[in-house]
Every structure is written in C-alpha cells, then in structure tokens.
Amino acid sequence: MSALQTDVGDIERLSEKDRERLALTGLEVGMQNRCGSFFQIDQNVIQTTCGAEGIEMIPIKAALEKYDWVKDYYWNAVPRDKDKYTQYLAKQENPQGLVVIAHEGVKVEMPLQACLFLRDEPVQHVHNLFIAREGSEINIISGCASSWQKERGAHIGVTEIYVGKGARVTSTMIHNWSPGISVFPRSATVIEEDGTFLSNYVCMQPVKKIDMYPTARLVGKNAVARFSSIVVATPGSILDLGSRAILDAEKTSAELITRAITTGGTVISRGHILGEKDGTRGHIECKGLILKDGVIHAIPEIEGTLTGTELSHEAAVGKIARNEIEYLMARGLSEEEATATIIRGFLDVKISGLPAVLQEQIDAAIDQAESGF
Amino acid sequence: MLDISDLHVEVGGTEKLHDINLHIGEGETHILMGPNGSGKSTLLKAIMGFGGYTITSGSIVFRGTDITRMPIHERAHLGIGMMFQHPPAISGLKLGKLLAATSHHGNEALEALAQTVNMEKFLTRDTNVGFSGGEIKRSEVLQLKVQQPDFLMLDEPESGVDLENMSLMGKEIANLLEKDVHIVNRRRSGLIITHTGYILDYLEADQGHVMINGQIRCHGNPREILRVVKEKGYGECLRCKQM
Structure with missing residues (x-):
C-alpha cells in the first residue's frame, strides 16, 4: 500500500x-x-x-x-x-x-x-x-x-x-x-x-442551502451519462439542484432522474438536455413527493436542434395517494408502516451497474432519514 | 363469521347502501350479484374499512367483534382479506418488497409461492405497474396467499382474465377458501362479486344475493339466481322484493 x-x-x-x-x-x-x-x-x-x-x-x-x-x-x-x-x-x-x-x-x-x-x-x-x-x-x-x-x-x-x-x-x-x-x-x-x-x-x-448544476458534456460517439438524485428537503432547507447533459456527439444518450421529497423545505429540480447531434437520446424524469407543506419545483428542459435527436421528460409532484396507503393497510400494515413502505419504494431508484457496496451506502442513508418521516 | 345489521353507508355525502343485512356463516361462500353501480363494491370496501365509505348507522360484526369503526389493518389482522378489482399501481415499490413487508415469510418461501401463480418474474417489478389484467389478478391472489385471510372478499375475480388464467385463478381461490376441506371442517368464508358467474365453474357457493340500488333484494341458491338473471335480467329481482 x-x-x-x-x-x-x-x-x-x-x-x-x-x-x-x-x-x-x-x-x-x-x-x-x-x-x-x-x-x-x-x-x-x-x-x-x-x-x-x-x-x-x-x-x-x-x-x-x-x-x-x-x-x-x-x-x-x-x-x-x-x-x-x-x-x-x-x-x-x-x-x-x-x-x-x-x-x-x-x-x-x-x-x-x-x-x-x-x-x-x-x-x-x-x-x-x-x-x-x-x-x-x-x-x-x-x-x-x-x-x-x-x-x-x-x-x-x-x-x-x-x-x-x-x-x-x-x-x-x-x-x-x-x-x-x-x-x-x-x-x-x-x-x-x-x-x-x-x-x-x-x-x-x-442543510441551509445546496446550489449545484453539474454538467456532462458527451463529446465522443456512444457516450452515456446518467444522473440520479435522491433528496429530502427538511424545513428550512433549500435544495436548488439540477443536472445538464450536452449531447455533443452522435449516438450519445443521457438520463436525468430525480426523486425529491419535501417535509417542509424547498426543492428546485432543474434538468436540461441539449440534443445537437444525430442519433442522440435523452430523458428527464422527476418525481416529487410532498409529505408536509413545502415546495417542489420541477423545471425540466429539453432542447433539440435537429431531426436526429429524441428527447422526453416526465415530471409529477404530489402527495402519497390515499388508496395506495389503504391498499397496504388491507394487507395488514399500519398506516405508518404503509406510508414508510411506499416512501421507501418511491426512493428506490436502482442504478444499474452500481456496485453493491455503493447501493448499500445509499440504502443506509435512506434508512437513516426514514426514521424522520 | 360475518354479521352485518341495518347498515347504511355514505359516499361523498350521498347514501349508497341502505339497510343492508347479511349473515355469512363459517365455511360459507356467498355470491353477490347486481347491476353496475348498484353498490356491490361499496359494500366490500365498507367491510374492509376504507376511508370515504362512512357508516352512518348499523354495525359490522366479525367473529363476535364489532369492527364497524376499526382501522383497516386491524380488520386485516382479524382475518379479513380482499382481492381488489382495480388495485393501485405503486411506482417504485417492488412486489417482492410489498410481500416481504406484509409477511413473515423469507425470500425463498415468497419465491416458491410466487411460482405457484407464475409470478416469480414479477417480484422485482413495481407493484401493479404495467401489469395486464391477468397479471393483476395473479398478483392479488399471490398477496392473498401470503396473507391467508379467514374471510375473503373478491371483487369480480373474472374481469380481464383469459381462460387459461381463469382456470389457475379459480383453483387458487378455491384453495384459499378451503374448498378441498370437508364441509364440516371448513372454516374459511368468502363473499364474491361476480357478473358472469364463471367463478362457479371452480367452486361451489352456498348462497347468492342480488343488490339493486344499494339494497339487497333477493337471497337464494346462487346457481338459480344466476340462471334467473341470465334469462330475465335484474328486473325480476327488483319486483321480487316489492311483492
């Protein structure tokens, strides 16, 4: 060593x-x-x-x-x-x-x-x-x-x-x-x-404030970028987060995935994919869960400059659906257990290719936070 | 096992069920028929205890315990289970994780159970997300096989299921209701909503009821009720109560 x-x-x-x-x-x-x-x-x-x-x-x-x-x-x-x-x-x-x-x-x-x-x-x-x-x-x-x-x-x-x-x-x-x-x-x-x-x-x-907007520039053919973010904004926290992918070479692709929860804080979830070469693909997905009154502001931007690019986004913000909680309660979970199970699922963004030890680390961070929901 | 007396249920401020009386004994399976919107699903949901289904008067007693105001999960713990007709799709929550959360079975046992209904490949899929009609029913049956309720409510088990799946479903539901156990020893009971009666190809039912406009109009032999409804529609039942 x-x-x-x-x-x-x-x-x-x-x-x-x-x-x-x-x-x-x-x-x-x-x-x-x-x-x-x-x-x-x-x-x-x-x-x-x-x-x-x-x-x-x-x-x-x-x-x-x-x-x-x-x-x-x-x-x-x-x-x-x-x-x-x-x-x-x-x-x-x-x-x-x-x-x-x-x-x-x-x-x-x-x-x-x-x-x-x-x-x-x-x-x-x-x-x-x-x-x-x-x-x-x-x-x-x-x-x-x-x-x-x-x-x-x-x-x-x-x-x-x-x-x-x-x-x-x-x-x-x-x-x-x-x-x-x-x-x-x-x-x-x-x-x-x-x-x-x-x-x-x-x-x-x-945290008081996090302000970041990391950018990936894909400059070589077939390059791939994937950003996944899992965040919780507690009261008083402002998370101004984004990720950007510039698809600057043929057949490059990018995926920007966010799972955001607010328990009273603010999450601004930005995303930008620019497709400017042939055969490029990009997708932005932001799902937000408002557990207690707070702000989740999703701002996905997709920008294409030629016919050979295919870009999409989906965003959804809301609370946990009552019928999902009751569905699990009908299987025997208490309301708290059902809620925690659904939140855990919501945050369960399995990242392909992630080594098990890293996934465990992410799971541990979720476990730690879950006790506060 | 289940005693419903003079039950009135409101949904969104409007009374949907009027003066329901229903007794289901231990080991019995009952069939509930009736036109669309007559209140059949409302009754099942009120028995399960879902929010939005307000019991304004009357009572539901399960095995001697008054469950009229009991939270859903406590009813589940007492042994009440339900197969949903339109279960919610829960994004992110893997079916396997849901099963693990609701049972004490280990992963291997869950996988073995999943194989019995050809659902082993779905354990790592988000619950009900993108499932076909047949897959949703198999997922429901699997969840109930894990839960093993003593009183099982089925909301249209045949809907959206092809013939091959129907045969599998029919047999599994019959098992859940202990139809293989001699009638003297059978302890499990069921309440099944059906439009077609196909489920009767796989299991015998003891009684049939017809619900119209939020009231149970007729009681009788399930096959006879099915035959009358097929031949004459529900109009006959509407008249029979009035006579």
Whole structure:
C-alpha cells in the first residue's frame, strides 16, 4: 500500500458523533470495502492512501507537480470565471482537493472514498479532478459532512471529471450537512467515445442551502451519462439542484432522474438536455413527493436542434395517494408502516451497474432519514 | 363469521347502501350479484374499512367483534382479506418488497409461492405497474396467499382474465377458501362479486344475493339466481322484493 500521507489517528480522534455523521456519508475508517481513501478536514488533507494498482489518489498540489499533463485538466471542464464561487476558488494560492487518476485499462470495482469534512473553519474549499483514462473503470464515493457542532459555514467545491474513451466512472456523492451550512459544488464532466458516466447524489439530512448544476458534456460517439438524485428537503432547507447533459456527439444518450421529497423545505429540480447531434437520446424524469407543506419545483428542459435527436421528460409532484396507503393497510400494515413502505419504494431508484457496496451506502442513508418521516 | 345489521353507508355525502343485512356463516361462500353501480363494491370496501365509505348507522360484526369503526389493518389482522378489482399501481415499490413487508415469510418461501401463480418474474417489478389484467389478478391472489385471510372478499375475480388464467385463478381461490376441506371442517368464508358467474365453474357457493340500488333484494341458491338473471335480467329481482 503506497501511502503519501496517512494519519488515521486524526480520524480516530474525531468525536463519536462526528464519526457517526461521517459513516453515513460512506466513510469507512477501517477501509474494509475501500481500495483507496482521501480525507480532508477543513483545509487539511489528513489522509491519502491507495492500494489499487494503476490507480492514484494524490492531493491536487502534489498531482500538479508530479505530472505535467494534469494541468491540462485543471480548470478545463469548469471555467475559472464561471461564477463567484469558481472565482473564489481560482484565487486560492493553496488549492486543496483530490486528484484520482485511473491509468489506461485499469478496472477496479471496489470504491475509492473521498471524504470532505467541515469542522472549524468558516469556509471549506476543494478542487477535485477525477481522470479515468482510456478503458479504465472506477467507482468513487464522495462523502461530505460537517461536524455536529458546526452551526454555520460554507463548502465550495469544484470537481472536474474526465471519462476517457471506453472508460466508466461511477461517482456517488452523499451529503450530510447541518442546518446552517451552505454548499456550492461546481462540477462538470467530459465523456469521450464509448465512455459511461454514472452520477448518484443523495442528500437526506438538513442543510441551509445546496446550489449545484453539474454538467456532462458527451463529446465522443456512444457516450452515456446518467444522473440520479435522491433528496429530502427538511424545513428550512433549500435544495436548488439540477443536472445538464450536452449531447455533443452522435449516438450519445443521457438520463436525468430525480426523486425529491419535501417535509417542509424547498426543492428546485432543474434538468436540461441539449440534443445537437444525430442519433442522440435523452430523458428527464422527476418525481416529487410532498409529505408536509413545502415546495417542489420541477423545471425540466429539453432542447433539440435537429431531426436526429429524441428527447422526453416526465415530471409529477404530489402527495402519497390515499388508496395506495389503504391498499397496504388491507394487507395488514399500519398506516405508518404503509406510508414508510411506499416512501421507501418511491426512493428506490436502482442504478444499474452500481456496485453493491455503493447501493448499500445509499440504502443506509435512506434508512437513516426514514426514521424522520 | 360475518354479521352485518341495518347498515347504511355514505359516499361523498350521498347514501349508497341502505339497510343492508347479511349473515355469512363459517365455511360459507356467498355470491353477490347486481347491476353496475348498484353498490356491490361499496359494500366490500365498507367491510374492509376504507376511508370515504362512512357508516352512518348499523354495525359490522366479525367473529363476535364489532369492527364497524376499526382501522383497516386491524380488520386485516382479524382475518379479513380482499382481492381488489382495480388495485393501485405503486411506482417504485417492488412486489417482492410489498410481500416481504406484509409477511413473515423469507425470500425463498415468497419465491416458491410466487411460482405457484407464475409470478416469480414479477417480484422485482413495481407493484401493479404495467401489469395486464391477468397479471393483476395473479398478483392479488399471490398477496392473498401470503396473507391467508379467514374471510375473503373478491371483487369480480373474472374481469380481464383469459381462460387459461381463469382456470389457475379459480383453483387458487378455491384453495384459499378451503374448498378441498370437508364441509364440516371448513372454516374459511368468502363473499364474491361476480357478473358472469364463471367463478362457479371452480367452486361451489352456498348462497347468492342480488343488490339493486344499494339494497339487497333477493337471497337464494346462487346457481338459480344466476340462471334467473341470465334469462330475465335484474328486473325480476327488483319486483321480487316489492311483492
């Protein structure tokens, strides 16, 4: 195991409560089911370790020094001047974050974990690059959380993902913030020929605001992108989420799937697919469940510029149908059990190709939140 | 087993069932016929306890327990079960998960049960989503096989089912009603809504009732009632009560 920096002691010194919060985002301190790990508290990288041959996990500064070509990927998919958050990040003299490099043809099913923890500082900033070179396959689970004691703060993150020819990247992000934290991820992915990008996003816990609109640009023939989001907006939370796919090469396809629940907060579910090449296909699906008065605002956009593109969307927002609850009650479930069973089904977005450990992580996040419904 | 006395039921502020009296003994199967909109499904739903079916007077007693105001799931726990004619499609909820949630059976036992009604491939499908008429009925039968109610209400088990499925369904329903058990030892009872009477090809019924305009008009031998309705329509029944 090559360890650039490892100080698991720092992780072990975290309070029990914080460790629990991190576990819910998928952090495995013991690394039983992880082949690599990156852990950043505030602006301090405290762990970078990777045991998989042909996969590198390196803090971004070290990566820029180690490989000359990494700079070609740095601020490439996400422009520096995109908005005030990227500008803030671009100004940092001491960039923090993680670079994952999957070298050509390397396939690893066991996930790499990247954990970003906000504890003492007002703002955490991070810049990640995930580079999957030709024919490689990686699964990355990013857990982001804040300390239970943390009342206010912000997380600003840029993640640039490059899926090479025939490569496959599964990126699963689980958020576990606190009611006073604002979060501004700025992510973009470039997918080359025959590449596949699967993005899963789960946020079931209170947060002040999340504002993100990750974009995938499919630049090579037959490239595939799929975004799945499962979110719950609790009272006081504003989740302004979206995902965008630019079908910029022949026979590319994208699917954007959202399951949103409000128990009093606001979810804005945006989606945009642009079909501008022949043989492209895209579909947006947003289903919203209003459990308690709150807002679910679905804004799906599909935009085609030629006859050879086929785009569709479906959106539905409402409460749980009474007849569904009574149907299950007639089979012997109490009203609460019936409701929970239906909600669990609603959130059950099985993502094909997702490794079992990642699916378990998503299920665990749902289980945790379910007790609050 | 089931005693309904002087039952009046309102739906949306309008009385739909008037002064229903019905007694179903242990081990008995009764047939309920009647024109569309006469209130047959309303009666089943009121017995099950669905919201929106308000009992304004009268009582429903099941095995000595007054269930008139009891929540649906408690009625289910007492042994009342129902096959829905138009069950809701529940997006996301896999049939297998539904069965697991409503039973103590393990996955293997559920799979074996599913095979008996050719539903094993549907366990990983969303419940009733995109199911054909026959598949919906098989899904209902499977759920009831898991539930094993002592009193079984069936709302038009024949509707939308092809002949091959009908044969399978008929046999399974007969099993659920313990038709293979000697009449002396049979404990399960049923109330079946039918328009065609096809279900009688697979099981014997003990009594028939005809409902018209929210009232039970005639009682009698089920095959005789079926014959009269086939020959003369429901007009005859309307007159028989008035005589």
